[in-house]
Amino acid sequence: MANRFKKKVAVITGAAQGIGKRVAEKMAKEKGTLVLVDRSEIVHEVAKELSTKVEVLSLTADLEQFSECKRVMDAAVEKFGCIDILINNVGGTIWTKPFEHYQEDQIEAEVRRSLFPTLWCCRAALPHMLDKGKGSIVNVSSIATRGVNRVPYGAAKGGVNALTACLAFETAERGIRVNATAPGATEAPPRLVPRNAEKQSEEEKRWYKQIYSQSIDSSLMKRYGTLDEQADPILFLASDDSAYITGTVIPVGGGDQG
Numbered sequence: 001m002a003n004r005f006k007k008k009v010a011v012i013t014g015a016a017q018g019i020g021k022r023v024a025e026k027m028a029k030e031k032g033t034l035v036l037v038d039r040s041e042i043v044h045e046v047a048k049e050l051s052t053k054v055e056v057l058s059l060t061a062d063l064e065q066f067s068e069c070k071r072v073m074d075a076a077v078e079k080f081g082c083i084d085i086l087i088n089n090v091g092g093t094i095w096t097k098p099f100e101h102y103q104e105d106q107i108e109a110e111v112r113r114s115l116f117p118t119l120w121c122c123r124a125a126l127p128h129m130l131d132k133g134k135g136s137i138v139n140v141s142s143i144a145t146r147g148v149n150r151v152p153y154g155a156a157k158g159g160v161n162a163l164t165a166c167l168a169f170e171t172a173e174r175g176i177r178v179n180a181t182a183p184g185a186t187e188a189p190p191r192l193v194p195r196n197a198e199k200q201s202e203e204e205k206r207w208y209k210q211i212y213s214q215s216i217d218s219s220l221m222k223r224y225g226t227l228d229e230q231a232d233p234i235l236f237l238a239s240d241d242s243a244y245i246t247g248t249v250i251p252v253g254g255g256d257q258g
Contacts, residue, residue, distance in 0.1 A: 009035065009081070011037065012087045013090045021046055028056075036057070036059070037060075037063065043059070046058070057075070059075060091117065091157070092153075093153040114142075119159075133175040136242075142184075157182070178247065179237040184225055218253070225252065
């Protein structure tokens with residue numbers, strides 16, 4: 001598996017921490033050229049760490065806006081000449097509660113966070129990939145498409161699944177593969193930049209515990225996954241090892257199919 005990404009340019013979004021950072025670290029070990037993107041300045045620290053191994057460009061951007069996604073993709077091509085791989089990792093639940101407790105603005109915020117960055121980045125990167133006649137897109141979805149207390153987030157990730165299938169239909173004969181992983185609950189260090197800085201009420205803590213219980217109950221392995229266990233399927237789908245796979249969503253939830 002060494003050097004699968006040598007001479008490949010990969011754009012990785014949400015690369016400052018969690019799954020995105022682990023994907024970047026493992027891709028660097030395999031000699032990929034990296035474009036790391038996040039809304040947090042922390043992404044520059046990650047890039048500095050990895051720049052001793054490979055070429056790295058780090059960019060901060062609000063990927064909920066198409067103009068920002070286009071700026072990122074254009075910068076990647078200007079710097080490295082092409083985009084071979086796009087890994088769309090931005091997203092994540094902001095609030096956790098039964099659907100009737102969500103406010104209108106919160107529902108819209110969840111969809112903007114967990115669908116639009118993937119939608120916009122695909123649209124912005126696609127012309128560059130089509131010009132080259134080859135590319136691999138890996139979207140990070142979620143098994144929360146079937147789960148409790150995250151209806152808006154689940155709906156957004158359901159949109160990611162539909163985007164993956166539809167775009168694969170459109171682009172397969174033009175050399176582009178589009179796949180997704182659907183991570184389950186994952187053990188990770190505390191977030192350096194929280195998705196929601198609001199202090200949780202006791203009721204909200206109880207609702208979050210329901211997600212934890214449901215995630216463990218739904219997993220055949222009865223445990224959370226690790227960052228490596230989430231990153232490896234993403235790298236597989238990004239690489240030529242999966243050259244005959246497209247339009248597929250792989251659940252990575254210890255047996256929970258989502």
